[in-house]
Amino acid sequence: MDNIKFSLENNARLLKSKVSGYAILGLCISVIAIFSATLAVSYQMTGGISLEGIILAQKSNIALIILDLTPLVFMFWGQSLSSVMSYTAGAMVVDQTNELRMQTSELALRAQHESSHDSLTDLPNRVLFVDRLNQALSAMRGREGKLAVILININNFKELNAGFGSYNADRLLKQFSQRLKCTTDDPMTLARLGGDEFAILHPHIEAEKDIYAIVKKLQKALAINFVLDSVAIDVTATVGVTFYPDHGKDEDTLMQRANIAIYHAKQNNKEFVVYESFMERECPNKLILxxxxxxxxxxxxxxxxxxxxxxxxxxxxxxxxxxxxxxxxxxxxxxxxxxxxxxxxxxxxxxxxxxxxxxxxxxxxxxxxxxxxxxxxxxxxxxxxxxxxxxxxxxxxxxxxxxxxxxxxxxxxxxxxxxxxxxxxxxxxxxxxxxxxxxxxxxxxxxxxxxxxxxxxxxxxxxxxxxxxxxxxxxxxxxxxxxxxxxxxxxxxxxxxxxxxxxxxxxxxxxxxxxxxxxxxxxxxxxxxxxxxxxxxxxxxxxxxxxxxxxxxxxxxxxx
Known part of the structure; x- marks a missing residue:
């Protein structure tokens, strides 16, 4: 940005310098023209060239008097045009610099958004979700209340994808994300972590019953069949929940145990489970890892x-x-x-x-x-x-x-x-x-x-x-x-x-x-x-x- 601004300003200075140069050149030419014309008139009037003849020529010839004014005209023209060009160029530099600054800012914001959001659903991605979770954990330390992490996993999504194709699976994911949005509001964060996995962060709740209400709302939203090209599709999801500080005090532990809750729910044909410590004993090694x-x-x-x-x-x-x-x-x-x-x-x-x-x-x-x-x-x-x-x-x-x-x-x-x-x-x-x-x-x-x-x-x-x-x-x-x-x-x-x-x-x-x-x-x-x-x-x-x-x-x- 600074380099572009410098280039614009430099071009403006060069333009102003050229205008001033042309004005000086015109001034020099007019002086030479006056001197030459005066000598010619003096020679014609006196038959020779002398100081007295030059003075006489200047006093008696009206054309020379008018010609004497041309250097002043060139000087005035040069100064005026230089000022106008300087003002115009300065305004152009300011306008173009502001425009470039806006474009750069827009590109930076767009790049930042793309790096932190899922391009299919435009929801926050895992990176942004984890960042907000860590911020919320920092804010909760030393305060009363709880924080909740809700993981949502679409059941049998691989089979849905295989049966309906990846294009229709993407359409289904978009519909699914829209229904999840209806169950959340500020200050909650809804994110797509990847594939068939979504997550909700509630940064501050007074009691666990608040989360139960959110999950019921979510289940109600998913109870209505999804429709793709007039075909009704029954889509269900499994939900696993962890609370800070009950189930963990850092991001890794809360996310890990929410996954364990989902595993327990799927193994026991449940739609919604809050993590409990006994669940770790029945989990496979990969969750312990x-x-x-x-x-x-x-x-x-x-x-x-x-x-x-x-x-x-x-x-x-x-x-x-x-x-x-x-x-x-x-x-x-x-x-x-x-x-x-x-x-x-x-x-x-x-x-x-x-x-x-x-x-x-x-x-x-x-x-x-x-x-x-x-x-x-x-x-x-x-x-x-x-x-x-x-x-x-x-x-x-x-x-x-x-x-x-x-x-x-x-x-x-x-x-x-x-x-x-x-x-x-x-x-x-x-x-x-x-x-x-x-x-x-x-x-x-x-x-x-x-x-x-x-x-x-x-x-x-x-x-x-x-x-x-x-x-x-x-x-x-x-x-x-x-x-x-x-x-x-x-x-x-x-x-x-x-x-x-x-x-x-x-x-x-x-x-x-x-x-x-x-x-x-x-x-x-x-x-x-x-x-x-x-x-x-x-x-x-x-x-x-x-x-x-x-x-x-x-x-x-x-x-x-």
Missing amino acids: MSELKKAIESEQLLIYFQPKVELATGKIKGCEALLRWSHPTFGMMNAEKFIPVAERTGLIKSLSHYVLKQAIDSASKWRKNGVDIELSINLSAIDVIDIELPYTLESLLSIYEFPANLLKVELIESFYLTDRTRAIEVINRLAALGIKISIDDFGTGYSSFIYLTELPINEVKIDKSFILSLNEDSKKRSIVDAMIKLAGALNLNVVAEGIETMQHYTILKSMGCKYGQGFYFSEAVDAESLQAIVKSEAFLPQKSPEALAAAAKIHALSN
């Missing part, structure tokens, strides 16, 4: 392993996939599938993803310095894909670790298309604009839609291991895999087969034209140092003896 995951990120109990990705035709390692593991003190080494849903439900997914991105890119950067130049694939959750700050984060990390964007690939699960589609498309396009490649993970197992294959800048699809493991025995799955490979080829997409564990898997996929593969047949996931050694030695290529493969498979089965 909620309170431990944040500490695990901070204490670096989380580890990054890498599984090689091999070109089937040549046996060369072309890339690797970063896989997250949790070295849990009680449950041992845990795969990401066991705790990523926990991170998504507790709002820790952003910090968890940043940790993985940072560690994986750092490792890949070190490989390059040691002569290992391969592609790095990193998994993103559905929540990551709607984070508008993600492109900036990745751009910054790539710059810090000096890692080329064209060697980075992000893997998305198909369910990302069920979240905030508009924002997801925007984020994915921005990642592609940076040069980052896009891959669809577990292709064919989620809520498949061929639309996103044409709408998005996708470079690769990964066939899920559930199709590969029974490739030898199941002719239907073999036909499906063959069709997937042909479809990807028609769309100029690379294909990666996951879960290749035997020579038969490898041979069949290679004959089908599958370009890349990964799995136990090549290597299990290993740490960064081991992967570097593998790539340099090419120790895990497909050309292993059947005896060695059988022995390795036996060890693998025993370890599992």
